[in-house]
Amino acid sequence: MSTLSAINLSTVLVLGATGKTGRRVTALLGSAARPASRSSATRFDWTEPETWGPALAGIAAVYVVPPDNPAQLAEFVPLAVKSGVTRLVLLSMRGAPDDDPFEASIKESGVEWTILRPTWFMQNFDEDLFAAPVRHGELAVPAGQGIHPFIDVLDIAEVAVAALTRPGHAGQTYDLSGPEALSFAEMLARIVEVTGNPVLYTDVAPEDFAASLRGLGYPDEIADLVTMLLVRIRTGAEAHLSDGVQRVLGREPRTFADYLGSSSFA
Incomplete structure (x- = not known):
């Protein structure tokens, strides 16, 4: 038991x-x-x-x-x-x-x-790192045209609660992702469809992005880590899907459209 x-x-x-x-x-x-x-x-x-x-x-x-x-x-x-x-x-x-x-x-x-x-959280677009730039009409990150399967934080929370309260998850490492890999340009285009407010996507050099994070008060190690993770998207290293949500919850993860419908953009 x-x-x-x-x-x-x-x-x-x-x-x-x-x-x-x-x-x-x-x-x-x-x-x-x-x-x-x-x-x-x-x-x-x-x-x-x-x-x-x-x-x-x-x-x-x-x-x-x-x-x-x-x-x-x-x-x-x-x-x-x-x-x-x-x-x-x-x-x-x-x-x-x-x-x-x-x-x-x-x-x-x-x-x-x-x-x-x-993976990266969908909620970063309206609650955290990307929220202010999106509101101001331009998001500049060093991700190029790389794609990534952002995940809805609610899916992470549901998996966490299952692991905290139900048997069968001891000793497990769950890789969690959303159901589709999208580029930043594609995700911003979908946000614009919902809000009607234009948002420009700009690809920037990694060193410039890291410097901008330091200018916002992020410690050097965090600025470097975030930049490195975005560069991994640029290179295609983060394009693959993971099946942890399906394994734990028995359903597909929420889509980016699902997220937009329940976000502050709706």
């Missing part, structure tokens, strides 16, 4: 509860969730280890949105296990290496674990 099938499901800690995936995982879990972030009622800050213990009290499963520093996760996981956590679900990313330190901390925890490796 799964550990979680025999316990009170009001013991699922959701880290990053105000973020794109965390908000949706929290909503899907309802009263089963204990949302935690720097601004939640249950306060959690990766840079303040004294907030970790109280957040973990009575918790059996954790949805882990990792910190920037892998050493913090490596310190958190043993504390979580010692406090009684028996299941960990990590939000990783497509292309994470097999020796990824974040994934290693989860896999070496000694408890049930599941790794989620999603």
Whole structure:
């Protein structure tokens, strides 16, 4: 029997509860969730280890949105296990290496674990990195005409909830993607069809894009990582589809049209 099938499901800690995936995982879990972030009622800050213990009290499963520093996760996981956590679900990313330190901390925890490796989020167009440029009418990224199967964050959240609350997902790494690979120009054209507001797509040099992120306050390592991931789209390395959503949920992932219909663009 799964550990979680025999316990009170009001013991699922959701880290990053105000973020794109965390908000949706929290909503899907309802009263089963204990949302935690720097601004939640249950306060959690990766840079303040004294907030970790109280957040973990009575918790059996954790949805882990990792910190920037892998050493913090490596310190958190043993504390979580010692406090009684028996299941960990990590939000990783497509292309994470097999020796990824974040994934290693989860896999070496000694408890049930599941790794989620999603593609880029569709919601980046209206909630995050690309939102302001799209609103202002021009998105400039170093992706060329490369295509990528962006995923709806709600699909990630539904997979996460399944892994957190149902048996059969322990020791699994799920690669998650949307059902179609599109270029940035194609996605922006579809946004324009919905909003009627023109948006120009501009391909820029990777070094110029990284510099623009630094100018917005992103740390060097994050600016370089985001740029590298976009360049992988440019080269065609990120065009392939993944079947994790189908394997876990038994249905096709949401399309870009589905996302647009439920987004702030609608």
